[in-house]
Amino acid sequence: xxxxxxxxxxxxxxxxxxxxxxxxxxxxxxxxxxxxxxxxxxxxxxxxxxxxxxxxxxxxxxxxxxxxxxxxxxxxxxxxxxxxxxxxxxxxxxxxxxxxxxxxxxxxxxxxxxxxxxxxxxxxxxxxxxxxxxxxxxxxxxxxxxxxxxxxxxxxxxxxxxxxxxxxxxxxxxxxxxxxxxxxxxxxxxxxxxxxxxxxxxxxxxxxxxxxxxxxxxxxxxxxxxxxxxxxxxxxxxxxxxxxxxxxxxxxxxxxxxxxxxxxxxxxxxxxxxxxxxxxxxxxxxxxxxxxxxxxxxxxxxxxxxxxxxxxxxxxxxxxxxxxxxxxxxxxxxxxxxxxxxxxxxxxxxxxxxxx
Numbered sequence: 001x002x003x004x005x006x007x008x009x010x011x012x013x014x015x016x017x018x019x020x021x022x023x024x025x026x027x028x029x030x031x032x033x034x035x036x037x038x039x040x041x042x043x044x045x046x047x048x049x050x051x052x053x054x055x056x057x058x059x060x061x062x063x064x065x066x067x068x069x070x071x072x073x074x075x076x077x078x079x080x081x082x083x084x085x086x087x088x089x090x091x092x093x094x095x096x097x098x099x100x101x102x103x104x105x106x107x108x109x110x111x112x113x114x115x116x117x118x119x120x121x122x123x124x125x126x127x128x129x130x131x132x133x134x135x136x137x138x139x140x141x142x143x144x145x146x147x148x149x150x151x152x153x154x155x156x157x158x159x160x161x162x163x164x165x166x167x168x169x170x171x172x173x174x175x176x177x178x179x180x181x182x183x184x185x186x187x188x189x190x191x192x193x194x195x196x197x198x199x200x201x202x203x204x205x206x207x208x209x210x211x212x213x214x215x216x217x218x219x220x221x222x223x224x225x226x227x228x229x230x231x232x233x234x235x236x237x238x239x240x241x242x243x244x245x246x247x248x249x250x251x252x253x254x255x256x257x258x259x260x261x262x263x264x265x266x267x268x269x270x271x272x273x274x275x276x277x278x279x280x281x282x283x284x285x286x287x288x289x290x291x292x293x294x295x296x297x298x299x300x301x302x303x304x305x306x307x308x309x310x311x312x313x314x315x316x317x318x319x320x321x322x323x324x325x326x327x328x329x330x331x332x333x334x335x336x337x338x339x340x341x342x343x344x345x346x347x348x349x350x351x352x353x354x355x356x
Contacts, residue, residue, distance in 0.1 A: 030248040063094040101137045104130040108145035124148030127162045127170060127181070142207075148182040151193065155222035156213050160197035160230070167201030176208045176242045185211035188227070188271060195246065196229045198236035198258060204229070205239045212246040216271070224249040225279065226256030228268060234259045234282045234300055243268065243277075252279035253291065259284070266290050274298070276310060288314070 031073055046148045104116070114122035116133045124130040128150040130140045161181055161334075164170055172179035183193040192213035196204055215223040222230075228246035240263045243254040246268045252275045254268035259282040264294035268291045269276050275297030277288045287297040288307045295310030296302065307314040 046161045106142040144178040146180045163197040164202035169203040172206035180208040183212035200235045203237040208242040225251035231258030282322045
């Protein structure tokens with residue numbers, strides 16, 4: 001007598017004869033006795049698993065997929081571990097470098113300034129003294145006050161109220177509204193004083209820079225440009241600053257070159273050249289308003305900036321900045337949505353009345 005029997009083997013239900021021979025092990029079961037086998041996942045081929053036909057082939061594929069997935073998980077965990085180690089190493093190096101640096105202090109109202117100005121009771125009364133005492137990688141902290149004394153000459157005979165002539169960070173304690181670097185507030189000429197001069201790798205954070213100006217003769221780039229801030233390249237950084245009411249004879253009434261982040265540039269002018277606000281700068285999250293003779297001239301890049309009501313035009317694009325074919329929204333009667341250049345993603349700006 002034949003009787004039916006069901007057995008479970010690896011998730012497969014098989015019907016067979018009760019003849020004393022088990023069909024749940026050994027070789028593959030007869031195709032007619034197959035009730036159900038696992039289906040091959042759709043990603044089997046993508047994972048590089050060899051696909052075989054038949055019931056045993058499908059089971060073999062499943063095993064191969066599981067093995068590949070396990071291997072991928074191991075590789076992923078190894079990569080994540082490596083990334084964590086690298087991140088930890090980077091943080092350790094940064095902390096080690098910062099731990100090796102010195103912090104200098106500046107307080108214009110301090111009655112007892114004493115070199116080397118490494119604490120508040122002995123803080124310098126002008127920023128340049130603290131910078132001169134520092135070395136590469138140091139931090140200069142500046143508390144509230146109007147800093148209108150001191151300075152140094154970096155080219156010709158033009159004094160810079162603050163000259164970051166080494167890669168240091170000069171940062172205010174309480175921000176630009178209460179920490180002011182001030183030139184003489186005179187027109188361009190022999191009596192003018194520029195607010196700030198920055199070398200490669202230097203950072204100026206959290207100041208108002210006002211009343212700066214340049215010479216009206218001499219070298220166009222080093223003496224007649226950058227009334228508020230002069231930067232040697234775009235690898236000098238100005239952040240969280242208010243740059244207002246400065247003047248240059250030729251380029252960059254507010255700023256010449258440099259990378260500006262989260263700053264307001266307003267009411268700056270040039271007398272004969274271009275870039276009332278900035279010239280050949282990188283601008284990130286900046287507002288440029290009410291400057292003279294183009295707000296931003298030949299910017300290397302502008303990202304998420306608002307530029308409006310600048311005399312003669314909001315910005316001009318030429319030279320190295322981008323292709324001359326790039327033109328953004330012009331003479332908008334009202335606030336425009338953020339627009340992207342059709343040619344390069346480096347430019348994302350909102351343009352308000354004033355045109356280009």
